[in-house]
Amino acid sequence: xxxxxxxxxVRRTLKKVIVNRFVRKARVLEKKIIHQExxxxxxxxxxxxxxxxxxxxxxxxxxxxxxxLVIHLKMTGQLIYQSAFGGVAIxxxxxxxxxxxxxxxxxRVILELNKGDKLYFNDIRKFGYFRLLxxxxxxxxxxxLKLGPEPLDxxxxxxxxxxxxxxxPRSQIKNILLDQSVISGLGxxxxxxxxxxxxxKPTRRAKSLKVSEQKKIFQAIPDILRLAIKKRGTTIQDYxxxxxxxxxxxxxxxxxxRTGQPCFRCGHVIIxxxxxxxxxxxxxxxxx
DNA sequence: TATATTGTTACACC
DNA sequence: TGGTGTAACAATAT
Numbered sequence: 001x002x003x004x005x006x007x008x009x010v011r012r013t014l015k016k017v018i019v020n021r022f023v024r025k026a027r028v029l030e031k032k033i034i035h036q037e038x039x040x041x042x043x044x045x046x047x048x049x050x051x052x053x054x055x056x057x058x059x060x061x062x063x064x065x066x067x068x069l070v071i072h073l074k075m076t077g078q079l080i081y082q083s084a085f086g087g088v089a090i091x092x093x094x095x096x097x098x099x100x101x102x103x104x105x106x107x108r109v110i111l112e113l114n115k116g117d118k119l120y121f122n123d124i125r126k127f128g129y130f131r132l133l134x135x136x137x138x139x140x141x142x143x144x145l146k147l148g149p150e151p152l153d154x155x156x157x158x159x160x161x162x163x164x165x166x167x168x169p170r171s172q173i174k175n176i177l178l179d180q181s182v183i184s185g186l187g188x189x190x191x192x193x194x195x196x197x198x199x200x201k202p203t204r205r206a207k208s209l210k211v212s213e214q215k216k217i218f219q220a221i222p223d224i225l226r227l228a229i230k231k232r233g234t235t236i237q238d239y240x241x242x243x244x245x246x247x248x249x250x251x252x253x254x255x256x257x258r259t260g261q262p263c264f265r266c267g268h269v270i271i272x273x274x275x276x277x278x279x280x281x282x283x284x285x286x287x288x
Numbered sequence: 289t290a291t292a293t294t295g296t297t298a299c300a301c302c
Numbered sequence: 303t304g305g306t307g308t309a310a311c312a313a314t315a316t
Binding site: 289290291292293294295296297298299300301302 | 304305306307308309310311312313314315316
């Protein structure tokens with residue numbers, strides 16, 4: 001499930017191979033992947049990929065001519081790069097099992113690059129999207145999506161975080177962490193991990209948090225996200241980086257999807273509870 | 289075949 | 303009014 005660290009990993013792996021490349025054309029195999037408000041996708045033809053950015057869970061390919069291609073992977077999207085000479089390569093070394101077998105039945109869009117290289121967008125659920133727009137319209141789009149500040153930009157000050165908590169005193173902390181307008185980029189996995197590291201129950205109401213507890217949560221957010229990026233993201237089922245490789249963060253998860261297993265800290269069983277129709281995982285003993 | 293899955297949004301309620 | 307929680311929705315695998 002691509003959250004901020006997974007999208008960032010895709011960005012980093014993709015950056016090495018597609019920046020300064022030319023797009024020959026986009027081949028759309030599933031029309032609904034192209035966002036309703038997208039400019040005609042054929043406009044990507046003959047454009048150069050100038051840069052690749054990330055904003056929250058969005059990937060943004062800046063193209064020549066003032067265009068930007070915005071890609072959201074949602075739950076099951078993948079962006080896999082394949083070089084023309086077969087497999088996938090980093091520094092000339094093919095990776096075993098890289099982009100083998102592509103396209104497959106889940107391939108929705110193929111970006112054909114020059115020299116015969118390809119970028120495959122695969123998505124089992126078809127929830128992801130491509131949206132082409134003019135680069136100068138990006139800020140407007142971010143606004144409309146109500147994206148809060150980036151948690152790793154040092155722009156989210158503790159003051160600001162406190163303000164957000166004050167604004168919704170009765171909300172459970174987990175719901176606040178998942179709210180993209182508060183801090184953008186956290187999803188279900190890392191919201192649970194943040195609460196565990198902070199030692200806070202996901203059900204705690206914002207106004208019940210002592211300042212010391214607020215600080216623990218505030219610090220855990222970048223801590224967890226940085227670790228996850230370092231481990232190249234979490235692969236539960238579908239997530240792959242753009243070389244087709246799974247992430248390594250799942251080995252370091254303390255609570256997510258560990259229902260019924262012992263807490264690493266105290267040995268009590270990790271429990272699962274629905275919060276806002278999402279499953280939250282936590283240790284009843286360690287998290288107060 | 290019913291269920292679980294999650295990011296996002298719509299909506300009902302207090 | 304606006305904060306809050308819940309459900310619906312997308313589509314598929316199991």
